[in-house]
Amino acid sequence: MRLLLIILLAMFMAPAQGQTFRAGAAKRSIDPDHLIPISGGMGTPVMPTGKAGLLSVRVLVVEKGETRVAFVGIDNLGWPSFLGDQARKLVPAIKPENILIGASHAHSAPDAYGFPDEKGKINVDEPYLKWCVQQMAAAINEAFQNLEPASLKTNVAEAKGKIAYNYYAERLYDPRMGIIQVTATSGKRKGAKIATLVNYATHPEVLGTDRKLLSPDLCGPMYDRIEANGGGIALFMNSAQGGMVTADTRRENGKEANDWEECVRIGNLMADEATRIADAAVVVENADLFCTAQKITFPVESEGMQQVLALSPFVQHTKKEGDKYFISTTLNLVNLGKAQIITIPGEALPNIGFYLKRKMKGSQPFIFGLTNDSFGYMLTKFDFSSFERYNYVSRVSLGEMTGEILTDELLKMVKANPGPSN
Numbered sequence: 087m088r089l090l091l092i093i094l095l096a097m098f099m100a101p102a103q104g105q106t107f108r109a110g111a112a113k114r115s116i117d118p119d120h121l122i123p124i125s126g127g128m129g130t131p132v133m134p135t136g137k138a139g140l141l142s143v144r145v146l147v148v149e150k151g152e153t154r155v156a157f158v159g160i161d162n163l164g165w166p167s168f169l170g171d172q173a174r175k176l177v178p179a180i181k182p183e184n185i186l187i188g189a190s191h192a193h194s195a196p197d198a199y200g201f202p203d204e205k206g207k208i209n210v211d212e213p214y215l216k217w218c219v220q221q222m223a224a225a226i227n228e229a230f231q232n233l234e235p236a237s238l239k240t241n242v243a244e245a246k247g248k249i250a251y252n253y254y255a256e257r258l259y260d261p262r263m264g265i266i267q268v269t270a271t272s273g274k275r276k277g278a279k280i281a282t283l284v285n286y287a288t289h290p291e292v293l294g295t296d297r298k299l300l301s302p303d304l305c306g307p308m309y310d311r312i313e314a315n316g317g318g319i320a321l322f323m324n325s326a327q328g329g330m331v332t333a334d335t336r337r338e339n340g341k342e343a344n345d346w347e348e349c350v351r352i353g354n355l356m357a358d359e360a361t362r363i364a365d366a367a368v369v370v371e372n373a374d375l376f377c378t379a380q381k382i383t384f385p386v387e388s389e390g391m392q393q394v395l396a397l398s399p400f401v402q403h404t405k406k407e408g409d410k411y412f413i414s415t416t417l418n419l420v421n422l423g424k425a426q427i428i429t430i431p432g433e434a435l436p437n438i439g440f441y442l443k444r445k446m447k448g449s450q451p452f453i454f455g456l457t458n459d460s461f462g463y464m465l466t467k468f469d470f471s472s473f474e475r476y477n478y479v480s481r482v483s484l485g486e487m488t489g490e491i492l493t494d495e496l497l498k499m500v501k502a503n504p505g506p507s508n
Contacts, residue, residue, distance in 0.1 A: 105151045107373045109268035110232030111281035111319040113144040114221040116161065118196075122211040124295055125163050125197035128390060128462075128482055131209050132295040134194070138346045139306030141195060143222045144321040146268070146281040147180070147229040148236075148422065150375035154180050155420055156226050157266075157283060157454075158187040159321040160218070161302040162198050164460025165189040166401055167415055169198060169219055176223035179230045183379035186418050186429060187222070188323045188457035193291035194301040199460070200398035208397065236280055239267040240425040241367035242450045245359040249352055250288040252436065253330040254475050259436050260287050260326065260443075263356075264452040265364045266425065267317065271371075279318035284308065284360045285452050287325035287439065289332040292349045299346070304333060307353025308360075315361060324455045326430065326439025328463045329479045373423035374507045379416050382431075382495050384461065386411035387485030391462060413484070415459040419499045423508045427452040428496050431459035435479070438464060438489055445497055447505025464489045 117140040123131035141161040148155050156177070165187055174182040189198075198215055200208045245263035252258040264285035270278045290303035302309075305322045312320035333352055335343045343351075386392055392411050395401050405412050420427040426448045434442075434455060443451035463479040466489040471480040 106235050107238065107375065108149045108233040109236035109280050110147045110229045110234060111145060112225045112228035112232060113142050113319050114225040115140060116143050116218045116221050117141045118214050121300060122196050122214055123209050124194050124300055125201060126193035126291065126295040127163070128201050128394065131197045131201065132298060134300040135298045138293065138299045138301040138349070141302050142309070143218070143225050144309070144319055145225045145229040146266070146283055146319070146321055147226065147233060148268070148375055149233055150373065153375045153377055154184060155375065155377045156180050156185045156229065157321060157323065158185060158222065158226060159323055160187065160189055160222065161192055161305060162189045162195045163191060163193065164456055165198055167459050168401060169215060170458065172219045173222040173226070177226045180226065183416060184377050185226065186454060186457055188454050189460055190290055190302065190305045190322050191324050191456050192301065192303040192305060193289065193295060194293040194297070194299055194303050199394065199401065201394060234273065234275065235271045236268045237271050238370045238373040238423045239265070239364055239367035240423050240450050241265050241363050242452070243363045243366065245286065245356065245363070247355045247359065248334045249355055250331055251334045253332050259331040260439055263359060263363055264425070264450065265360050265367065266422065267364045267367070279316055281319045281321060282312050282317035282360060282364060283321040283323060284356065285323045285325055285454065286356065287327035287331050287436070287455070289327055289330065292333045292335055292344055292352065293346070294344065297344065301349070304349045304353040304356065307350040308357045311354045311357030312360060315357070317361060323457065325453045326434040326436055326455055328433035328435040329465065329476065331436060370423040370508045374421065376421040376504060377418065378499065378503055379418050380499060381414055382417050382491070383412050383414040384484045384488055384491055386413055388481065388483060390481060391484055413461065415461070417496060417499065418458070419503055421504065421506045424448060424506050425450040425452055426506050427454060428500070429454045429457040430464065430492065432456060432461040432464045434464040434489070434492070435469065438466065438493060442493060442496060446500055450506070464492055466490065
């Protein structure tokens, strides 16, 4: 009788343990031991003369039952799927399509796309990028190995203070910050924060390329502040910051504070706001998790973007039909506790971000921009080349219909899949 009772208890407990929400995190340095060219976008990369802060790749892995998802943040202008897929192949425990790789978009970080100069020459440190791939895979694998039972906090609220503004139209930006925070619930680490992920729309370009400093920009101080305050490993996932949501470095004298001290000011403020928003969140025990992915294809109409596709050794999923180019990538939709997350493979303008968040399910919408790829600016057909202010963002875009295709496909995903359940 006693043996039968033990067997019955084991039968009932095993599924419950298998459905426990777990989380793990890890980070790796990708700071080069020598100076390499940095890039602020299309155009010739700049050789820096020094460093400020350390570049890194940071990972949060979450698991519920058979569903496992990795959120990966890397200090780089943009991370192409060509390199991302190399790292995914080195991670056997997680489905490749469930590994979401987002670039911070720091304008003082190395060029990973291989932007050609005016002579068509590529100035990329390929051994460095291969090392970054290995470091990224190592961080994801370690985060998986670190999985442990965890509770979850998610929240979306306005971040206060002088952080960002829209250079084109001061108030046209999303001040909301999304926070994902996981805490260990058992063992010696019970109560310890595992990780804090910050989702916010801004260009980390306090330094840009003009200061000639290899740097994670404002993200570095943000990581350091969160981790020093016991928030676990810190990650940054950018959002809809196109056209032109940038760091608010304006001073009262009309000048800009484009130095490392300003990176520290903004990074610390973002970290403190992230902590405040996380502290206000409700704890979710044994959170639900859902993840889906689908391919999307865009026509490439921009001559500049066509040149990058033709010359860069780090762009894949492209095809040419006659004189027309097409490029494909992956979109993700993730439900995590009360949060719903969608990914954008580039820099969506704020109005696209606002629209998508309004149409998403649940009360906590997250947009991970520059994730799985970084295909330039994504704007609606109504904004594309419609007025002088948007000439640059239109030129550095795949084409007129990019934003329309993106929003249509993302909304189909939102409609076809369940919303957050916690």
